[in-house]
Amino acid sequence: MEPDITYKKKSQALSIWRRFRRNRLAMFGLVVFLIIVLCAVFADVLADYEELAITQNEDERMLPPSGEHIFGTDNYGRDMFARIIHGARNSLTIGISSTLIALFFGCILGGLAAYYSGVVDNCIMRFLDMIACIPSILLALTIVFALGASLANLLTAITIAIIPGFTRVIRSAMLPIIGQEFIEAARACGATDLRILVRYIIPNAIGPILVQGTMSVASLIMTAASLSFIGMGVQPPEPEWGSMLAEAREYIRYAPHMVIIPGMAIVLTALSLNLIGDGLRDALDPRLKN
Amino acid sequence: MYRYVLKRLLLLIPIIVGVTFIVFFILDLTPGDPGRLLLGPLAPQEAVDRKNEELGYNNPFFTRYLSYMSGALRGDFGESYRTSQPVFSEILPRFPTTLTLAFLAVVASVAIGIPLGILSAVRQYSKLDTTATISAMFVASVPDFWLGLMLMLLFSLKLRLLPPDGIDSPLGYIMPTLALALPSSASILRLTRTTMLETIRQDYIRTAKAKGASEKSIIWKHALKIALLPIITVVGSQFGYLLGGSIVVETVFSVPGLGMLTVTAIKAKDMPQVMGAILFLAVLFVIIMLLVDLLYAFVDPRIKARYKA
Numbered sequence: 001m002e003p004d005i006t007y008k009k010k011s012q013a014l015s016i017w018r019r020f021r022r023n024r025l026a027m028f029g030l031v032v033f034l035i036i037v038l039c040a041v042f043a044d045v046l047a048d049y050e051e052l053a054i055t056q057n058e059d060e061r062m063l064p065p066s067g068e069h070i071f072g073t074d075n076y077g078r079d080m081f082a083r084i085i086h087g088a089r090n091s092l093t094i095g096i097s098s099t100l101i102a103l104f105f106g107c108i109l110g111g112l113a114a115y116y117s118g119v120v121d122n123c124i125m126r127f128l129d130m131i132a133c134i135p136s137i138l139l140a141l142t143i144v145f146a147l148g149a150s151l152a153n154l155l156t157a158i159t160i161a162i163i164p165g166f167t168r169v170i171r172s173a174m175l176p177i178i179g180q181e182f183i184e185a186a187r188a189c190g191a192t193d194l195r196i197l198v199r200y201i202i203p204n205a206i207g208p209i210l211v212q213g214t215m216s217v218a219s220l221i222m223t224a225a226s227l228s229f230i231g232m233g234v235q236p237p238e239p240e241w242g243s244m245l246a247e248a249r250e251y252i253r254y255a256p257h258m259v260i261i262p263g264m265a266i267v268l269t270a271l272s273l274n275l276i277g278d279g280l281r282d283a284l285d286p287r288l289k290n
Numbered sequence: 291m292y293r294y295v296l297k298r299l300l301l302l303i304p305i306i307v308g309v310t311f312i313v314f315f316i317l318d319l320t321p322g323d324p325g326r327l328l329l330g331p332l333a334p335q336e337a338v339d340r341k342n343e344e345l346g347y348n349n350p351f352f353t354r355y356l357s358y359m360s361g362a363l364r365g366d367f368g369e370s371y372r373t374s375q376p377v378f379s380e381i382l383p384r385f386p387t388t389l390t391l392a393f394l395a396v397v398a399s400v401a402i403g404i405p406l407g408i409l410s411a412v413r414q415y416s417k418l419d420t421t422a423t424i425s426a427m428f429v430a431s432v433p434d435f436w437l438g439l440m441l442m443l444l445f446s447l448k449l450r451l452l453p454p455d456g457i458d459s460p461l462g463y464i465m466p467t468l469a470l471a472l473p474s475s476a477s478i479l480r481l482t483r484t485t486m487l488e489t490i491r492q493d494y495i496r497t498a499k500a501k502g503a504s505e506k507s508i509i510w511k512h513a514l515k516i517a518l519l520p521i522i523t524v525v526g527s528q529f530g531y532l533l534g535g536s537i538v539v540e541t542v543f544s545v546p547g548l549g550m551l552t553v554t555a556i557k558a559k560d561m562p563q564v565m566g567a568i569l570f571l572a573v574l575f576v577i578i579m580l581l582v583d584l585l586y587a588f589v590d591p592r593i594k595a596r597y598k599a
Contacts, residue, residue, distance in 0.1 A: 130308040135534035146319040263436035270431035
């Protein structure tokens, strides 16, 4: 039996990948995103953090992009390229880790709600509905204000703010699976609830969860940048795209590149993730495509 | 219908209690006590303690929540630490500005998103459809505050057509509205396209076609009515998203609304004002969602029918 199962799994992943690869926009997104990830991972190799991204250089203030500084310099004479790629670390860390944490809690809460239904379902969903009554950026802002502005608190805040949405998506992805016979069969074989959730329900509901996850990394990067922009996130001199924009806003008249480039970084990252998410959705379930 | 409205109105009470409780609870986690914040770091400890006692800071959490809420119901949100003015009197004049901005943005995003979405669906896979879908994807990846900055760069600093900040003239509303509306019009476009595509494949549309109804009347009369239903819900939640977005966009354009007040208060650690402004925005959102639900029930005959008996 064992080889059969692995063979089938492999072929499914392969056929999803084949469909994904045919989607030119999605592939473009994937390539762009991989480049951004590589820049973030090798940021220290590409540009020294202390020397280029933090140390101020009075002689080279607000230089437009040139051969020496391909993205120009900022109001303290720091190289924008170095700050952008080091900022990518922060943005990607926030986007990806808060999505993963929210997915974890979303799977637990959504799984509990879907699996036990009835009172448990009602309690969890009504409580989350209540939280969802507060616009998520407002909720995140409230939490960051209460905890104090820092990278870790920003991460906590936006994670909490998206858990209700995640739980709802995950719950509705799991509901149709729980009603199926193989779950009942597993239960009849004596599988524990946890095993059923982890081994049978989550793998079968992974499609919508993956799509939601990818897209949420994009929107969380934007939310994090918004909050940093109003001073409620990553604190200077630590480079982050949103707080770079906040500093640049004052100099929009004299050095427009300072405003344009960090925003382009956000747009490119978010766009690549949205393209991947869109392509993933089509590849996972071709029937959904219109 | 009357029963439905009544039921929804009654449901509003626990929701508002819950929302205010959550906000109050989170803000209560803030370190530091009001006495110290008000009197400054140099004030003697006894004076700080006396101030805390006077403000009821030492009472248990629930007592403080109840006394705050009973004050709030009478329009008393406490006094701002920063200006010593009643919070309510600072919120009230700024409230119409934010509401106008959010309303204009909703109108603009609907005016852009719905017609383009319908056109994309009707001419699926045409050049127009591809362009609209791809640009929607692009616009949805643009943060609203950066879009605002780019509009400012183009229209105020390069073309010198619009004032860069403030709302002294009605022209000042144009850029903040666009910055808020464009990203949300993208999601309305995508949703309109999907629901329209689903609707025009329904049997009753085929029947209408078979009867010889014109293309125009099928799209605008038969299909749009049904397709609009889910769109209404999304427009409602977009309203909330726009209220949240207004916090950042108002800061970009120095629009003196609730959003900018919130940010100013946050920077000054002015707790009563932060609490008041956030509660106001959250309750406003809850009320708008209720109005949207009622509108939905009004438009959807199925809900009306359920409550007729």
